Amino acid sequence: MSLDKETVARIARLARLKVPEEELAPLAGELSGIFAWIEQLNEVDTNNVEPMSSVSDVTLPMRADKVTDGGIAARVLANAPGGAVYIDPADKNAGGFFSVPKVVE
Amino acid sequence: MAALTDLTIAQLTSALAKKEASAVEVADAHLAKLDEHRTLNAFITETPDKAREMARASDARLAKGEAGLLEGVPLAIKDLFCTEGVQTTAASKILEGFVPQYESTVTANLWRSGAVMVGKTNLDEFAMGSSNMTSHFGGVENPWKRRGDNRKLVPGGSSGGSAAAVAAYMVPGSTGTDTGGSIRQPAAFCGIVGLKPTYGRCSRWGVVAFASSLDQPGPFARTVEDTALLLRVMSGHDPKDSTSAPLPVPDFTAAARNPDIRGMKVGIPKEYRVDGTSEEIVTLWSKGMEMLKAAGAEPVEVSLPHTKYALPAYYIVAPAECSSNLARYDGVRFGLRVPGKDLTELYENTRGAGFGKETRRRILIGTYVLSAGYYDAYYKKAQQIRALIARDFKQAFETCDVLLTPTAPTAAFAAGDKMDDPVTMYLNDMFTIPASMAGLPGISVPVSLDKDGLPLGLQLIGRSFDEETLLRAAAALEKAAAFGGRAAGY
Numbered sequence: 176m177s178l179d180k181e182t183v184a185r186i187a188r189l190a191r192l193k194v195p196e197e198e199l200a201p202l203a204g205e206l207s208g209i210f211a212w213i214e215q216l217n218e219v220d221t222n223n224v225e226p227m228s229s230v231s232d233v234t235l236p237m238r239a240d241k242v243t244d245g246g247i248a249a250r251v252l253a254n255a256p257g258g259a260v261y262i263d264p265a266d267k268n269a270g271g272f273f274s275v276p277k278v279v280e
Numbered sequence: 281m282a283a284l285t286d287l288t289i290a291q292l293t294s295a296l297a298k299k300e301a302s303a304v305e306v307a308d309a310h311l312a313k314l315d316e317h318r319t320l321n322a323f324i325t326e327t328p329d330k331a332r333e334m335a336r337a338s339d340a341r342l343a344k345g346e347a348g349l350l351e352g353v354p355l356a357i358k359d360l361f362c363t364e365g366v367q368t369t370a371a372s373k374i375l376e377g378f379v380p381q382y383e384s385t386v387t388a389n390l391w392r393s394g395a396v397m398v399g400k401t402n403l404d405e406f407a408m409g410s411s412n413m414t415s416h417f418g419g420v421e422n423p424w425k426r427r428g429d430n431r432k433l434v435p436g437g438s439s440g441g442s443a444a445a446v447a448a449y450m451v452p453g454s455t456g457t458d459t460g461g462s463i464r465q466p467a468a469f470c471g472i473v474g475l476k477p478t479y480g481r482c483s484r485w486g487v488v489a490f491a492s493s494l495d496q497p498g499p500f501a502r503t504v505e506d507t508a509l510l511l512r513v514m515s516g517h518d519p520k521d522s523t524s525a526p527l528p529v530p531d532f533t534a535a536a537r538n539p540d541i542r543g544m545k546v547g548i549p550k551e552y553r554v555d556g557t558s559e560e561i562v563t564l565w566s567k568g569m570e571m572l573k574a575a576g577a578e579p580v581e582v583s584l585p586h587t588k589y590a591l592p593a594y595y596i597v598a599p600a601e602c603s604s605n606l607a608r609y610d611g612v613r614f615g616l617r618v619p620g621k622d623l624t625e626l627y628e629n630t631r632g633a634g635f636g637k638e639t640r641r642r643i644l645i646g647t648y649v650l651s652a653g654y655y656d657a658y659y660k661k662a663q664q665i666r667a668l669i670a671r672d673f674k675q676a677f678e679t680c681d682v683l684l685t686p687t688a689p690t691a692a693f694a695a696g697d698k699m700d701d702p703v704t705m706y707l708n709d710m711f712t713i714p715a716s717m718a719g720l721p722g723i724s725v726p727v728s729l730d731k732d733g734l735p736l737g738l739q740l741i742g743r744s745f746d747e748e749t750l751l752r753a754a755a756a757l758e759k760a761a762a763f764g765g766r767a768a769g770y
Contacts, residue, residue, distance in 0.1 A: 183644065190603060190647040191610070191624065192640060193632030205702060206644060212703050213592045216661055219668065226663035227670060229493055230479050230719025230744075231523050238519070250381035256617035273613050278623050 177207045284309040289353050289452045289506040296342060296352045303338035303352030307331045307396055310354040313450040314398060317770070320421045320448060322441040324359045325367050326399040334396040341394060349513055351394030356445040356454040359400035360407055361387050361497070362486040366397075370488040371405045371415035374609045374616045374634025384486025385518045386455065386497045393513045398451060401441030405636045406606065407462055407490045410708040412440030413695065414638040422470060422692050423448040423767035427733035433692040436466030436708075439500070443470040446500050448770045453501040453510050457487060459494045460594055461688075461712025464724040464739055467500060468687035471726045471735030471765050473507045473754070474500045476712075478745045479719035480525035481511075483518030491601035492523075494594075494716050504725065504754045508536035511747065527745060535748035539755035542576030546753065547680030551587035552711060557689045560730045565686050568727055568738045571760035572684065572753065582676040582683070586668045590714040593669070595706060596649050596662035597717070602639075603646025609634060641702065670718040673741075682753045683741040685711050687724040691734040715741045723754045727761040735765055 180199040183206065187194040194202065249267035252259035261271035284306050287295060295301050311328050331354065338352040362368050362380035369375045383391075391397070404414040411434040412420040422435040423444055435444040439456030443466035446454050456463040458476035467474025475498045482497040489495060499510035512532045518524040548569060553562070569579050611617035611630030618629035635643065649658035676683065688708055698704045715722045721744075724737040738757065742750030 178648075182648075186644050186647045186651065188628075189651060190643050191607075191627040191631055192635070192643060193628040194640070195632075202641070202644070205641065206648070209595065209645060209702060213595060213658070216589055216592050216596075216665060219586065219589055219665055221661060221664035221668070224664040224667050226660050227667035228663055229523070230670065230717075231525070233480065233523070233525060235522050236519075236526070247381075253381050254378055254614035256611055256613075256615065275612055276620065276623055276626055 178203050178210065285313050285449045287452065288503050289350070289501060289509055290503070292353055292452060293351065297347060303335040303342065303396065304332060306352055307335035307354055307398070310398055310451055313448070317448045317450055320423060320444050321418050322401055322420050322444040322448065322450065323356070323399040324369055324371065324402050324417050324441070327366055327397055330366065331396050331398045334391070338394050338396060348392065348394030349509065350390060352396060353394070353453065354396045354398045354451050355390060356399055356401045356442055356451045357387055357397055358403055358439050358442045358454070358456050360403060360457055360488045361455060362488070363387055363397070363400065366400065368400065368488070369417070370407070371403045371417055372634065372636065372639065373416045374630070376416070376616065378614055380486070382486060385483035385520060386487070386514045389513055389516065401439070401445055401454060403441055404438035405639050406488065406602070407438040407457055407459055408602070408638050408642055409437040410461065410465055410705055411698070412437040413699065414636055416636055419695055420444050421695070423770045424471060424692060424734055425768070429732070432695045434469065434695050436469035436688070436692065438462040440466050442500050443467055443472060443474065446470070446472050446502060447767055453499060453506055455497060455514070456500055457495055457497050458716065459491050459598060460716045461709040463498045463500065464712045464722055465688045465708060467724040468726070468735070468737030469692040471763070471767070472500055472502050473504055473723065473725055474498065475507050475511060475723040476716070476721060477511060477515065477747060478721045480523050481721070481745065481747070482514050483516070483521040483524045485518055485520040489605040491598040492605060493601060494598060504751060504758045505533060505536040507723070508532035508751050525745065530748050532747060532751055535751040536755050538752055539575070539759050541572060541753055541756040544577045544682065544749070544753060545580050545680040546572050546577045547580050547582035547676050547683040549582050549584045549587065549676065549683055549685060551584050552685045554588070554710065556707065557686060558691070561686045561689065561736060564727055564736050565684070565738065568684055568757060572756060575756045575760055577753070577756070580680045582680055584672040584676055584714065586665060586672050587714055589665050590669050590717050591706060591710050593662040593665040594713045594717060595645070596658050597666065599642040599646035600650050600659050601646070603643045603650065606639070606643055666717050669714055673718045673720060677743050681749050685739045685741065687711060687737040687739040691730050691732070691736055711739060720744055721747050721750050723750055725754050725757045725761070726763040726765065727757065728763065729765055
């Protein structure tokens with residue numbers, strides 16, 4: 176399996192990861208090397224083998240669908256890049272917003 | 281009495297109970313070691329004020345006779361555990377300055393038992409690496425050096441800072457996390473004990489996620505008994521982690537104090553005899569088996585036929601889960617933000633600037649294997665191989681109680697080595713990854729020094745949720761090996 180520059184650019188775009196043009200070719204080489212090494216998995220016959228998504232035998236537990244916390248807007252917003260915008264700066268737990276660039280014209 | 285920093289956790293709790301030292305004195309002695317060995321770069325954030333405050337509270341509880349199991353014991357915490365009010369970075373630029381507003385369950389359990397935090401340790405970025413060289417905050421230096429050779433060696437990874445801090449006697453114990461070997465391999469490189477519990481034994485809540493089906497917190501210490509004590513406190517069911525096992529926590533310390541392994545069947549997996557393993561480690565492995573045999577165990581040859589496929593399958597499963605987990609770092613709610621002309625460009629700029637090289641590589645691998653048209657060929661195939669690996673272990677444990685293997689194929693290597701080709705670095709984890717894929721507990725025990733004077737460890741692997749048998753075998757190996765090695769100058 177060999178990946179070309181265009182494929183790397185495409186998956187970088189899917190991953191929302193800016194990769195400078197000059198790094199695309201070396202990355203394509205590295206990733207191709209890794210995938211060539213991964214190819215050995217094709218030696219294994221996995222017909223009729225159930226895929227294992229979790230090692231845990233435990234069935235996911237159910238819980239009551241009710242609110243268990245709240246009123247912590249200030250803590251939720253504490254790490255907002257560039258600071259959060261609060262509805263009422265005197266009462267930060269009253270709520271507020273993360274800020275992002277304009278997305279609706 | 282020996283220096284406070286030379287004491288094990290068991291000795292420290294006993295000295296504190298007998299009022300031979302105060303928790304504040306114990307904290308100060310260890311904080312002085314952090315000062316002395318700061319050049320190792322084992323810590324990203326030191327928390328001396330918090331340590332003294334917690335130690336004062338410990339002294340108050342000790343005075344009232346209300347001491348917890350780890351009362352006054354200084355610990356270092358891998359900077360992957362969220363700690364309320366204390367910066368948590370995952371060694372990534374993208375999380376630099378992030379101050380969690382909540383405490384991880386595992387660390388909360390430790391503090392509830394009276395442990396004292398001295399700081400947050402360095403690691404590979406987002407726990408992705410086997411050398412600690414991928415940290416945004418620089419690599420960690422292993423306290424050990426080759427005899428007559430001054431080159432800096434890596435402490436292993438990803439929990440390299442936690443292992444180096446214990447090996448340098450800055451703390452008697454620390455926490456790590458293990459996804460593919462990130463506790464066991466650094467423990468072996470640094471000559472200490474490191475235990476990866478069964479998946480589900482310790483809560484992952486509040487631990488920065490890398491690969492959720494594999495990640496598992498666990499302890500480092502200098503003795504098997506101390507490791508068991510830390511595990512006992514760290515473990516337990518947590519409703520906030522749906523994969524955390526609703527099982528009672530056994531008295532692991534009692535198991536570690538009972539090195540009686542007469543009649544125990546120790547499996548030697550023949551597929552672990554692979555090219556690229558140093559001759560000394562092969563010899564050490566046989567020596568380890570001889571030690572266990574002399575202690576009354578019975579060796580059994582077992583076969584784990586899919587061993588060689590564990591590593592390449594891991595490099596599909598782990599990056600796939602990493603690419604999903606790391607999608608949350610988008611520059612909107614926390615962490616780094618690099619502006620862009622629109623929201624998409626803000627995401628791309630933030631993630632491009634915030635993630636290091638190895639993290640970017642794994643996100644790309646993960647995105648590719650999960651992308652339309654490739655899912656079955658890669659991700660599903662890897663999950664099927666994972667099922668076969670788990671089946672191999674299950675069958676092996678029908679004829680034995682624990683497995684004995686090397687922990688890593690070599691001793692600690694020099695900083696900068698194995699950096700040219702990612703696959704060369706990945707091969708470091710070939711002995712630890714199979715147990716990770718099967719969710720089984722594993723422990724690395726230091727056994728001897730190699731010809732250059734570097735520590736070498738052996739790994740024991742146990743049945744699911746049978747850490748007690750694992751700890752008994754580890755205690756027997758520790759007793760027979762009588763390692764006692766200490767890095768010169770520490």
